[in-house]
Amino acid sequence: MRRQEELRASEEKLRSLFALSPLGINLQDMEGRYTEVNDAFLKIVGYERDEILTLTCYDIIPQQYLEEEPERLRQLHETGLIPAYEKAYRRKDGSLVEVSTSTVLVSGPEGDAFKWTIVEDITERRQVQAAQKRLNEDLEGLSASARLSCRRPFKASCEQRSWPRLAALSPVSPMRSAHRSAMPASQHRPWSGQSRNSKASLPASFRARRLRAL
Helix, strand or coil, X not given: CHHHXXXXXXXXXXXXXXXXXXXXXXXXXXXXXXXXXXXXXXHHHCXXXXXXXXXXXXXXXXXXXXXXXXXXXXXXXXXXXEEEEEEEEECCCCCEEEEEEEEEEEECCCCCEEEEEEEEECHHHHHHHHHHHHHHHHHHHHHHHHHHHHHHHHHHHHHHHHHHHHHHCCCCCHHHHHHHHHCCHHHCCCCCCCCCCCHHHCCHHHHHHHHHHC
16 A cells, blocks of 8 residues: 555656656657657647647658657667757747757556657757857957957067168168268278277378368
8 A cells, every 4th residue: 555655656746747847748659659748848849739649759850850760769779768869840830949859768557668758949059059159250250350450560560670770780881871971982991800999090181081070
C-alpha cells in the first residue's frame, strides 16, 4: 500500500511538471505519433491539442532534417538518449521555428517503448546571437577605421619632424653655405681635414673680411 502511494505521489509531481513546464514536452510512440503534449509544446508548433494528436513528429519536421532522423533513432535504441541538438519545426501556419530538442527512451505501463522529448524554442536566442554578431562586426569596423585614421597623421608628423634632421645631414648645410658665400669663388675648397679653430687653415683675405664684419 505504501509503495503504491509513493508511486501515485511521484506521478502527480511529474504531471505537475509536465503541465507547468516552460519547455515543450511531448510523448511519442516509436512510430513518432504524439500521444501526450503540454501547452508549451502547442505554443511552439501553433497547433491545437486535438490537431497535433493526429500527426507524427515527421509531419512537422522539414525535409532537410528528416534525413538525420534514422541515425538519431538508432542512437536512441542503442543508448536510450538523444542529446540536445538544434533543428526546426514547421508550424501550422507554415513558418519555421528553430528549436533545441533532447529525447529519452521510456517504458509505458505495459512495457511499450516511448520517446519522451523536451523542446526549447531558441528563436530569441538566435536573434540575440545574430544581433551580437552584427555588433561585434560593427565594433571591429570602427576599430579598424580608428587605427587607420590615427596612423595617417602620425606618419605625416613623423615625416615633418624628420625634414630638419635630414636637412642638417645634407652635404650643403646652411652653416657651410654661409662660409662658402663669405669666401671668394677662387678660394672654395673642401673643408674635410681642416679644424674650425685653426686660423692657419683659412686664407688671409678671408680672415680679414671676417674681422671687418665683426
